[in-house]
Amino acid sequence: MHIDQLSTAELQSQLATLEQQYDKLKGLGLALDLTRGKPCTEQVALADGLDGILQGNYRAQDGTDTRNYGGLDGLPEARALFGELLGLPAGEIMVGGNSSLTLMYQVVEFALSEGLQGPESAWGNNDTVKFICPVPGYDRHFSVCEHLGIEMVTVPMLDTGPDMDAVEALVKRDESIKGMWCVPRFSNPTGCVYSDDTVARIAALPGLAGANFLVMWDNAYAVHTLYDDAPALASIADHCRARGTLDQVFQFGSTSKITFASAGVAFLASSPGNLAALSKHLSYQTIGPDKVNQLRHVRFLRDMDKLSAHMAKHAALIRPRFESVLDTLESELAGTGMGSWTRPRGGYFISFDTLPGLGREVVRLAGAIGVKLTPAGATFPYGLDPLDSNIRLSPTFATEQAVKDTVAAFVVCVRLATVRQKLQQQSG
Ligand SMILES: Cc1ncc(COP(=O)(O)O)c(C=O)c1O
Known part of the structure; x- marks a missing residue:
């Protein structure tokens, strides 16, 4: 349900559940990282053929x-x-x-x-x-x-x-x-x-x-x-x-x-x-x-044919990671009004926007349970996001399982921060 349609009692009940989920995640001792847009090891390994390819022919x-x-x-x-x-x-x-x-x-x-x-x-x-x-x-x-x-x-x-x-x-x-x-x-x-x-x-x-x-x-x-x-x-x-x-x-x-x-x-x-x-x-x-x-x-x-075939191998490796992020965001957050995100057809990133004022809080909550996210504000000059809402997700480097676990934890942090903010707004 959309957050704006929840009563105070419903929000409080969600808060209790989310705090439990969050504490459980904390207890897992996670060490997940979705920060820099680096290719994963399997991706760089696609080019291992560079090694020794000249075979002494340097001309x-x-x-x-x-x-x-x-x-x-x-x-x-x-x-x-x-x-x-x-x-x-x-x-x-x-x-x-x-x-x-x-x-x-x-x-x-x-x-x-x-x-x-x-x-x-x-x-x-x-x-x-x-x-x-x-x-x-x-x-x-x-x-x-x-x-x-x-x-x-x-x-x-x-x-x-x-x-x-x-x-x-x-x-x-x-x-x-x-x-x-x-x-x-x-x-x-x-x-x-x-x-x-x-x-x-x-x-x-x-x-x-x-x-x-x-x-x-x-x-x-x-x-x-x-x-x-x-x-x-x-x-x-x-x-x-x-x-x-x-x-x-x-x-x-x-x-x-x-x-x-x-x-x-x-x-x-x-x-x-x-x-x-x-x-x-x-x-x-x-x-x-x-x-x-x-x-x-x-x-x-x-040539470009070989290069395109090579890029298709990259895509095959990282597409499941992107889809894992997007599937979780879709199933957990679509229609809740708790954030919006992009659905790229290429590149290295997904851009997520929390409700205004929650970017840093979500990154902080995630960090406290061992999930490293790109610092909020990093996508703006001087590190200053005027709405404090943008978070860059980089799913390429971590393993598929780690991406899945990270996004599941991320979603809990987004929900928790949003429900807390809503309750505060209602009481203030
Ligand atoms: C938009 C953009 N330009 C440039 C780079 C870095 O390129 P290079 O490794 O060629 O210096 C990156 C790396 O993440 C990037 O995202």
């Missing part, structure tokens, strides 16, 4: 000895493969080291301190630099901004992507806004896929925001579908080409959640001018990326 297709220095922009065959993954020609992509987050940091820092179009264009010439952050969002994007002194302005994340009316209004009225974070496919944490209209409007933003505006298009989950019918993503590059805004978008991706997390290959794409400027900038930091790893990845993943 790239053009004869490059990958064991030696050089090749800052990446091996041609790696650029071709990951370009295809992003739907781009090899010439528009650069393949780097092991982390796309590093590439993102380097791009923001470069735009801030040196300027993508030369010193005049450096954001740092301004007293205040702001970024638009759709919320809930990815905490590490927010940390990059915070660390580099970029102020964050939030806009709501809708099922279709960021609320574009809000985004357009903001960039029109505040010229200190220089960029925007986007996770366009299976967004972290809601799992939404940006609609075609949203992609087109984002590609058009530089026309409203000015020449130095930059879209940070973090396509971390570009190929991470859980179901064959998962929605596709429109090509931002095509929209940008039509609008003449290609200079104002950087796209990112990596194989962190395709092969090995932290030992994969990261890549970025932008206009030829931007790639040349960035490449020059990076040449002061490195003589070249790990081309041996790039070659291993090309030999292992080979």
Whole structure:
């Protein structure tokens, strides 16, 4: 029954039952963890074939000895493969080291301190630099901004992507806004896929925001579908080409959640001018990326058909974990008015919203019985969720049984916190 329809006596009776259930869980000495979005051991093991795959043949297709220095922009065959993954020609992509987050940091820092179009264009010439952050969002994007002194302005994340009316209004009225974070496919944490209209409007933003505006298009989950019918993503590059805004978008991706997390290959794409400027900038930091790893990845993943088959194996491993979470939420909380959640068709997360004011309390209750959840607020800049309601659930890393146990305990915590709040409201 919906919580609003329960009488005080019914709420009190539920409270007694929930407190008993909670105490019982406490006695179990649980040690469960649903925090970071890491692939599980079986998932990373899918790429064990990387080990030894070169068998002494370190030569790239053009004869490059990958064991030696050089090749800052990446091996041609790696650029071709990951370009295809992003739907781009090899010439528009650069393949780097092991982390796309590093590439993102380097791009923001470069735009801030040196300027993508030369010193005049450096954001740092301004007293205040702001970024638009759709919320809930990815905490590490927010940390990059915070660390580099970029102020964050939030806009709501809708099922279709960021609320574009809000985004357009903001960039029109505040010229200190220089960029925007986007996770366009299976967004972290809601799992939404940006609609075609949203992609087109984002590609058009530089026309409203000015020449130095930059879209940070973090396509971390570009190929991470859980179901064959998962929605596709429109090509931002095509929209940008039509609008003449290609200079104002950087796209990112990596194989962190395709092969090995932290030992994969990261890549970025932008206009030829931007790639040349960035490449020059990076040449002061490195003589070249790990081309041996790039070659291993090309030999292992080979082409998009093989890569898709590989991703299907990932999906087969983690889909049951997602379904276990969603089935429990559905059977225990649907229609109760005690929370809402997303039902992603891909990616790594489920986003759960408690009633306002209960996010931290649910995480606290769970922590006290040995169930670690991502800290409430982590999905908002500065860790501040104004409604104190969003909790990111990451079901990939734990075993299927642990996921099941965790969600069962989570549901008790949600119910307990909600019933207590309701009773307090009634008595206050
Ligand atoms: C949206 C998003 N971008 C980037 C990353 C990290 O990518 P990488 O391992 O390539 O640095 C993550 C990891 O969770 C992520 O969720």
